[in-house]
Amino acid sequence: xxxRKIIVTSIAVLLxxxxxxxxxxxxxxDETINPIEQIDQALSKAKGKHKYIVCQVGGNWCPWCLxxxxxxxxxxxxxxxxxxxxxxxxxxxxxxxxxxxxxxAQAEAMLKRLGNPSRFGYPVFVVLNSKGDVLHIQDSSFxxxxxxxxxxxxIRFFKNWxxxxxxxxx
Numbered sequence: 001x002x003x004r005k006i007i008v009t010s011i012a013v014l015l016x017x018x019x020x021x022x023x024x025x026x027x028x029x030d031e032t033i034n035p036i037e038q039i040d041q042a043l044s045k046a047k048g049k050h051k052y053i054v055c056q057v058g059g060n061w062c063p064w065c066l067x068x069x070x071x072x073x074x075x076x077x078x079x080x081x082x083x084x085x086x087x088x089x090x091x092x093x094x095x096x097x098x099x100x101x102x103x104x105a106q107a108e109a110m111l112k113r114l115g116n117p118s119r120f121g122y123p124v125f126v127v128l129n130s131k132g133d134v135l136h137i138q139d140s141s142f143x144x145x146x147x148x149x150x151x152x153x154x155i156r157f158f159k160n161w162x163x164x165x166x167x168x169x170x
């Protein structure tokens with residue numbers, strides 16, 4: 001009986017892992033919008049609320065990008081920290097496929113405006129103040145832990161770049 005229980009338990013764990021791994025993450029990047037206009041809209045919203053903007057640059061093609069989006073929406077502490085301090089946007093960029101001259105020009109303009117963050121890989125986070133100045137570019141690998149993200153590291157990142165932290169120097 002013990003061997004049978006072990007086999008049944010092992011199969012159940014494997015099936016659960018397989019189902020979890022196959023559950024698709026929500027696609028959060030809108031591939032149809034102009035990224036410069038998206039950033040401008042976020043800036044407009046942020047100005048009246050004393051918030052900064054966080055641009056999560058990446059795409060629906062990037063599993064780590066989708067994992068991060070899922071991670072921050074499911075954790076209430078992180079979601080609240082973001083909602084209180086930032087306009088958070090997912091800025092689409094696809095380095096792997098040609099999307100036509102207009103989209104390529106938009107992508108290049110967006111990368112230039114954000115300080116060419118693609119050198120850090122994806123996702124990459126760009127913090128802008130309410131004037132649109134780049135304050136910080138965050139390499140996401142420093143926020144990772146195992147096959148996901150560290151809550152402590154992510155909270156530290158966001159807390160260090162709130163308007164209050166930057167403007168008070170604390």
